[in-house]
Amino acid sequence: MSNPLISIIIPTYNRPYLLSRAVKSALEQTVEDFEVIVVIVQE
Numbered sequence: 001m002s003n004p005l006i007s008i009i010i011p012t013y014n015r016p017y018l019l020s021r022a023v024k025s026a027l028e029q030t031v032e033d034f035e036v037i038v039v040i041v042q043e
Contacts, residue, residue, distance in 0.1 A: 005033035013041040 008026045012019050019038070026036045 004035040
């Protein structure tokens with residue numbers, strides 16, 4: 001298994017209602033070789 005060509009990093013803090021929108025947008029991109037990394041910031 002090779003490394004993905006593109007990494008999409010989505011940081012989020014206290015906005016769970018926007019997270020699904022951001023992930024959906026990332027998955028709808030035309031590039032096929034990518035990974036999505038979600039970073040949940042906590043205090």
